[in-house]
Amino acid sequence: MSDFAKQVEDLGQRAKDYADLQITDVKLRTVKGLSIALGKLVYIQVLILILAVLLIALAVGGLFLLGDLVGSTTAAAFIIVGIFLIAFIVLLLLRKRLFRDTFVPLFVKLFFDGGSGDAD
Numbered sequence: 001m002s003d004f005a006k007q008v009e010d011l012g013q014r015a016k017d018y019a020d021l022q023i024t025d026v027k028l029r030t031v032k033g034l035s036i037a038l039g040k041l042v043y044i045q046v047l048i049l050i051l052a053v054l055l056i057a058l059a060v061g062g063l064f065l066l067g068d069l070v071g072s073t074t075a076a077a078f079i080i081v082g083i084f085l086i087a088f089i090v091l092l093l094l095r096k097r098l099f100r101d102t103f104v105p106l107f108v109k110l111f112f113d114g115g116s117g118d119a120d
Contacts, residue, residue: 036110059084 029063063080091098 033110037107040110 032062059080066076070076
């Protein structure tokens with residue numbers, strides 16, 4: 001085998017090794033990004049679950065308190081439902097600003113700036 005052929009073969013092997021390393025790097029970055037994103041998603045879901053339980057407890061307590069104040073538990077239930085309906089409509093109207101404008105930059109930072117791994 002000539003010296004030139006050996007150098008070309010070495011260059012080909014190094015190029016293959018480099019490509020394999022790049023593929024491994026992309027896989028590792030993807031795994032890191034997905035694990036951070038999944039961790040944050042689970043963290044947010046747990047917080048939402050706790051908040052939902054607290055809101056239910058607050059609504060039930062407010063229902064009985066307001067029922068005593070207005071003299072009708074049924075009227076108090078409609079008042080509480082009205083409060084939640086107003087909150088729902090506000091969230092619906094502000095969904096773009098609250099959710100998309102918040103989460104898109106978060107995921108861009110997470111996936112393209114390297115991510116920190118810290119759950120806020």
